[in-house]
Amino acid sequence: MNQRQLSVLLATLVGTSLVTGIVAADPPRPGTEGNGLTENESATLWSRDADNFVSQEEYRQRYGTDRTAIHQVANGTDISFTQPPATAATWTRNDFADLAAGGPDASVHPPHATLEDGVFVDDAHATIFAVHPSTRGHLESGETPLYIAPNGTMRGFVDYRVRVPDGSSSGNRTTAWSLTDHEIETVRLQKDGETIAEQDGSHSPALDYQIDEDGSATLTLQAEISVRLEKTTRIDLGNRTNVSTSYRTETYTVSDSIDVEIYDLSAYSYYAAYPNGDSGVAIFQSQPWQGYTLTEGDNRSVRGVWRFYTARDTNWDTLVRSNQTDSTSIESDAIPVYVHAYPSRIGPRAEPVRGGPEIIDTWGSDRPTPTGTIGENVHVEVVNETYTTTYGVAVRSNTVDRDALHVAGIVRGVNASITDPAGGSERHLRNSNLSVEVVEQNESQATLKIRLRDNETGSPIALEAGGRQYPISDSTRNGYITVADQRVETNESGVAVVTISEPGIYTAQYHPGTWLGHEPAYVSDTETIRWHPLGTIDGWFAFLLEIAWQLIPFFVMLYAGKRLLQMASPNDSIRQNR
Numbered sequence: 106m107n108q109r110q111l112s113v114l115l116a117t118l119v120g121t122s123l124v125t126g127i128v129a130a131d132p133p134r135p136g137t138e139g140n141g142l143t144e145n146e147s148a149t150l151w152s153r154d155a156d157n158f159v160s161q162e163e164y165r166q167r168y169g170t171d172r173t174a175i176h177q178v179a180n181g182t183d184i185s186f187t188q189p190p191a192t193a194a195t196w197t198r199n200d201f202a203d204l205a206a207g208g209p210d211a212s213v214h215p216p217h218a219t220l221e222d223g224v225f226v227d228d229a230h231a232t233i234f235a236v237h238p239s240t241r242g243h244l245e246s247g248e249t250p251l252y253i254a255p256n257g258t259m260r261g262f263v264d265y266r267v268r269v270p271d272g273s274s275s276g277n278r279t280t281a282w283s284l285t286d287h288e289i290e291t292v293r294l295q296k297d298g299e300t301i302a303e304q305d306g307s308h309s310p311a312l313d314y315q316i317d318e319d320g321s322a323t324l325t326l327q328a329e330i331s332v333r334l335e336k337t338t339r340i341d342l343g344n345r346t347n348v349s350t351s352y353r354t355e356t357y358t359v360s361d362s363i364d365v366e367i368y369d370l371s372a373y374s375y376y377a378a379y380p381n382g383d384s385g386v387a388i389f390q391s392q393p394w395q396g397y398t399l400t401e402g403d404n405r406s407v408r409g410v411w412r413f414y415t416a417r418d419t420n421w422d423t424l425v426r427s428n429q430t431d432s433t434s435i436e437s438d439a440i441p442v443y444v445h446a447y448p449s450r451i452g453p454r455a456e457p458v459r460g461g462p463e464i465i466d467t468w469g470s471d472r473p474t475p476t477g478t479i480g481e482n483v484h485v486e487v488v489n490e491t492y493t494t495t496y497g498v499a500v501r502s503n504t505v506d507r508d509a510l511h512v513a514g515i516v517r518g519v520n521a522s523i524t525d526p527a528g529g530s531e532r533h534l535r536n537s538n539l540s541v542e543v544v545e546q547n548e549s550q551a552t553l554k555i556r557l558r559d560n561e562t563g564s565p566i567a568l569e570a571g572g573r574q575y576p577i578s579d580s581t582r583n584g585y586i587t588v589a590d591q592r593v594e595t596n597e598s599g600v601a602v603v604t605i606s607e608p609g610i611y612t613a614q615y616h617p618g619t620w621l622g623h624e625p626a627y628v629s630d631t632e633t634i635r636w637h638p639l640g641t642i643d644g645w646f647a648f649l650l651e652i653a654w655q656l657i658p659f660f661v662m663l664y665a666g667k668r669l670l671q672m673a674s675p676n677d678s679i680r681q682n683r
Contacts, residue, residue: 132417132440134168135176140199144172146192148179150442152416152483156181183484185449186413188395189517193415193442194237201234201260203438206308209287211428212266215437217420223357228427229265231292231328231359234309235418235441236260238517239365242393243447243475243487244494252368252392252446252516255319259302259312260441261326261361263289266428269334277341285352286333295325306330319369327360370394370521372512375499377532377620379628384505385534387466387621388512389497390521393446395513396498399462400506406456407464409495411515412449414485417442446515447475450486453495462502466619469494499619532626536560539586539630541613550606551636555586555613557599559625565599566627568618583618608637 135148142150158181164172178184207213212228214220220228238254272281289306294314302312306328316322333354340347370390377385388397396408418441426433455462474488512521538560545552557566568584585592586601589611593601605611612633620626 135172135179136170138200141195142192145175147196148173148176149184149186149190150192150196150415150417151179152183152414152445152485153419153480155482156183156484183414185485186415187408188513189238189240189413189444189446189515190415191517193444194517197235197237197260197441198258200439200441201309201311204234204262204309205438206264207266207426207428209267209284211426212264213424213426213435214262214264215421215424219359219361221357221359223355225268225270225332225334225353225355226265226330226357227268227429229330229357229359231261231263231326231361233324233326233361233363234260234262234421234439235443236324236363236365238519240368240413240444240446240516242366242515243445243478244393245472245475246477249475249478250366251363253324253365254516254519255316255367255369257314259294259314259324259326261292261310261312261328263292263306263308263310263328263330263359265330265357265359267332267334268429279339279341281337281339283335283337284332285335286331288331290329290331290356292329293325293327295327296322298325316367319367321364322367323362323364325360325362327358330357330359331355332357366392368392368514368516368519370512370514370519372397372521372523374510374523374525375532375621376505376507377534377626379501379534380536383501383503385465385499385501385532385620386505386510387497387499387619388510388523389468391496393494393515394496394521395515397510397512399500399502399510400504401509404457405462405502405504407453407462407498407500408456409453409467409498410448410488410492411446411495412451412485413515414445414447414483415442416445416480416483444517445479447479447485448472448488448492448494450488453498455500462500464498465501466499466621467493467495467497468619469496499621532620532624534620534626534628537566537615537617537627537630538563539613539615539632541588541611541632541634543634543636546636550604553588553603553605553611553613553634553636555588555593555595555601555603557586557595557601557615557630559627560630565597566595567597567599568594583622584616586613586615588613605636610635 132151132154136144139147161172161177214230215232218230218232220230236253236257236259238257240252242250242252267284267287269284270282289308291306292304292310292312293300294302294312296316301316302314304310304312331354333352336351336353338349370392372388372390375387379385386399393411394409395411396406399405421437421440423434424437426435453464453467455464471491471493473491476487476489479487510523512523514521538558540556542554543551544554558564559566585594588603589605591603593603595601610633612631614631615629617627617629
């Protein structure tokens, strides 16, 4: 705590603003408070800090020490991650130990706490500090669920103050009150009203839980506060005093709730074999998820649209200490940090970038950008337009180890069990055969006839355009052919017709839909054709005729020039005079 106070003091000296005598909340400077993290790790935590870059020289003059390279980067921007880091939970767990209650005469609480009063209990609260492992998902405006692991820990803060009645005196009767005992008897964690964890009372409880089902739930932190007061009555009878003692007790229950999504993955996998020996893998499930590996040791992997950053919960930047007469804002000695998941402009990626897996298909629901939910002072590459959630990703790779397939979620430590709906079957992709020919042409345009057939059986391949969230077992064949900047689909006979008007070399390419919903499934094929109007007799005739028309003005001008020269020639004039 002394180190943090020193950090705040230094920040104050360099211009940190003062509000009602309290230093405006800033996260501790990396390296001044470890909480189980290295300086590099703690530097990445604070995505909500003001990114006012300070040069290395100025930093050295200000603090008398140098920064690491990561600390320098984090000072000017925010650092994102490809997987949910453990740093948020580590920091929160260790910093939580610094929370201190106010004692019987004072209640300490965050500004957002719900305070309740009883008969003798005042300013009582039970406030959720953090739930870990967890990730706050930024899906779209108004939808930012907190995903929590099925097994985790909820930490909370409980405090109160005891109101001891004032004594009184009337005639020969004197009444006095004193506090004999006070405690937090029991702390419970409930899920939708059912107790799932319970322990002896504590001002800073840490409740381990295990939840065996997924879906939406409401978690409630509940604490029972008990106080016991002694009432002493003295009656002065002159030669003696009667003293009577009685006791008053109160048990008061306070609580705080949070809505969560129990994050428990169950991924579905499909496999395919390409004609050249490559393997296809497609994995999907209905929640945001991180990605999967294809080989042992994470040498080959693919991830979806989600990336991560860490940021503090600003509700705990300051605390309020209240007693019977007033309340005072104080700096919080404990700051919870959460992992946040957001859709990145970087998009789905396969690693290694060169020679690694090829992403052949992604699918999911389309959502508007969640930019407005990120908050101030967070600088990450969040998408700024509609994006696809990538609930499913299909790849093609020359190396796949099914036993090493590892599916990771957006909540740290939550991995998916893989379910194979096809019972371990593997689809064998076929080669397609694409052919293109010119069937009609003149001097201005040509008509191309494109045929798409099964290379093995010769059967026509009919295509139908359209996208699906879950391209599984669809009766239509999704795919298209591109040529001359046009996208076309073949009919039931496997034929498409395209008209071109510019001479040149044209390449037609078949883009098959994902093999997930197609049986049989095909790989791509290409065909190239050249067209020019001079390739026909009519084209040559039109070309020559066009040249002739273009040359007529030249011949007219040439003839007129020759006549003028003859008329102006001196020799002609001499001949006429003779």
